[in-house]
Amino acid sequence: YHFDSVYTSYSTQCEVFETVRPLVHEVMQGFEATVFAYGQTGTGKTHTMEGEIVCEEKKGIIPRAVEAIFESLGEKGKYVSSAVSASYLEIYNEELSDLLTEARGRARSREIARDRARSRETGVYAHNLSEHEVCSAADVLGLIARAQERRRVGETRMNKHSSRSHCVFTLTVTTRETTSEGMTMESTGKLHLVDLAGSECAKTAAGSAAGGGSGAHAAHDARERERKNINQSLLTLGRDVFLFPSQARIPYRDSKLTRLLQESLGGRCKTVVIATLSPSQLAVEESASTL
């Protein structure tokens, strides 16, 4: 891998966001951009993407990107009008769920959104995924806070509150400007902010399964299925997409995540991958570079 920048445990959320800021500019110009947080369970993906959304210093990339977008929209006299909408998709065990569907219960919203990835002329999209019109950064942060409560978490050896699903938060920004010739120019950009589920090796995962009896067996089987689905989709993403973005045949079909994001992958749109490493992975990297 080639890294454009490297951050340490002392780097601030603000510093990390500077890597992503140019993508906000792209979106304001009407382009599509994607940020992935990719790494082993417990290495800080959710911390990096969401952080503590109510704390100025600790808030992560999502709240900072939202604020940067609304700041741009507020530039005096630049836009005649604008509209922003947000959606939040969860992919768990290769099933799609809408994290922003209110009123209806969680099970129902899952049922509705489930398995509806289908193709249309313009690409692949999640059918029935709700889009929420938002007027301010505070509106978006409110939606995120509610979504966080619905996200599937579980305990892994390395993280007590581990995200067991991939989450794709998407902001769609439409702006209208008047050109010097007096015409109106409309553009629509999209920013996908993806917090991936954490990978976990079988040996480590087995260590976290305790107890006996048929209930424990069923729970263990469910955990194994979850772990395999997570690892399979991360493998496709890491091995085939991030390593060889210009390769002609990327197996997008191997996972719902890559299928849904195929427009943004393969070098067609601006993409930033934030790889988070555990202390033991860092030690291996360091000793390898010393050798």
Ligand SMILES: Nc1ncnc2c1ncn2[C@@H]1O[C@H](COP(=O)(O)OP(=O)(O)OP(=O)(O)O)[C@@H](O)[C@H]1O
């Ligand atoms: N740079 C950091 N500074 C302070 N705390 C951090 C940092 N990175 C991670 N943490 C803390 O470590 C714990 C695990 O981080 P987090 O949940 O973000 O990991 P994750 O990679 O998203 O894990 P998973 O894939 O299992 O969901 C959290 O309590 C988080 O607040």
